[in-house]
Amino acid sequence: MGNAVFAKDILAGKVAFVTGGGTGITGGIARAFAEHGAKVAITSRKMENLVAMKEQIESKGGECFAVSSDVRDYAAVEAAIAATVEHFGKIDIVVNGAAGNFLCRAEELSANGFGVVVDIDTKGTFNVCRAAFEELRKNQGQILNISATLHYLATPMQIHVSAAKAGVDAITRNLSVEWGRYGIRVNGIAPGPIEDTEGMKRLVPEEVKEKLLSRIPIQRFGRISDIENAALFLCSDAASYINGVTLVVDGGHWLTGTSLF
Numbered sequence: 001m002g003n004a005v006f007a008k009d010i011l012a013g014k015v016a017f018v019t020g021g022g023t024g025i026t027g028g029i030a031r032a033f034a035e036h037g038a039k040v041a042i043t044s045r046k047m048e049n050l051v052a053m054k055e056q057i058e059s060k061g062g063e064c065f066a067v068s069s070d071v072r073d074y075a076a077v078e079a080a081i082a083a084t085v086e087h088f089g090k091i092d093i094v095v096n097g098a099a100g101n102f103l104c105r106a107e108e109l110s111a112n113g114f115g116v117v118v119d120i121d122t123k124g125t126f127n128v129c130r131a132a133f134e135e136l137r138k139n140q141g142q143i144l145n146i147s148a149t150l151h152y153l154a155t156p157m158q159i160h161v162s163a164a165k166a167g168v169d170a171i172t173r174n175l176s177v178e179w180g181r182y183g184i185r186v187n188g189i190a191p192g193p194i195e196d197t198e199g200m201k202r203l204v205p206e207e208v209k210e211k212l213l214s215r216i217p218i219q220r221f222g223r224i225s226d227i228e229n230a231a232l233f234l235c236s237d238a239a240s241y242i243n244g245v246t247l248v249v250d251g252g253h254w255l256t257g258t259s260l261f
């Protein structure tokens with residue numbers, strides 16, 4: 001984390017279950033939550049990524065439980081959630097960060113290529129929310145879905161992710177209405193271009209970086225810590241009346257038009 005913006009105990013007593021929590025933006029969220037008092041369970045397909053993040057969190061005195069699962073597989077998600085509850089006793093916060101992405105023109109994208117991203121991002125988000133429902137209801141918990149701004153306008157070579165993230169935003173809004181009555185808040189974050197991430201590597205070739213930067217009103221790429229701060233705020237009691245919102249954290253980028261190609 002960058003500057004200490006929030007009190008170190010802002011999430012004390014909470015247990016968070018973070019998908020895609022081994023690396024990148026959601027890895028940062030897991031680390032930030034642990035640094036602010038939460039016990040954190042991280043899950044993704046690759047155990048080696050999880051082990052590295054667990055070591056990082058524990059080296060700073062945090063508590064972390066690593067459990068591998070593929071969010072496309074409902075039974076595996078249920079098992080990961082059950083293992084987390086067995087380990088930490090409960091779950092208060094779910095962060096859906098597991099995502100797939102690559103650049104591909106619509107006319108070159110196979111049906112399976114489209115489907116695999118929708119399966120990870122959209123179905124994966126539903127699977128985790130659904131499987132965690134009883135825990136979240138019991139604990140008046142909350143959900144944070146990681147989205148994108150790609151679908152606000154049209155983003156060439158990203159039809160699959162645009163469709164998938166539009167679905168994620170629909171899940172955020174629907175569940176905020178359906179589950180608000182149980183005391184569960186459901187919000188999202190739509191990050192812009194965040195440096196030092198797999199997404200940036202996959203989606204922003206070196207030759208378009210300058211062009212992209214010139215379209216960001218704040219005149220810098222986002223940092224993982226920018227997303228960590230937004231996540232800490234939304235998952236803290238400071239946001240207790242915020243429900244059904246997807247907070248854009250992009251320096252104003254999407255308002256300038258997203259097409260680079």
Ligand code: COA
Nearest residue numbers: 099100101102103104109110111112113116117198199202
């Ligand atoms: N361009 C076009 N199509 C692609 C592609 C690419 N770069 N990468 C994968 N696909 C297609 C495959 O061709 C396949 O379709 P087909 O069966 O018609 O050939 C389909 O997507 C599934 O690919 P596969 O490699 O079997 O899927 P996977 O489940 O192993 O991988 C991905 C999932 C494709 C999303 C992979 O990119 C991934 O694992 N990403 C995780 C990390 C990530 O994307 N992070 C960034 C987050 S912003």
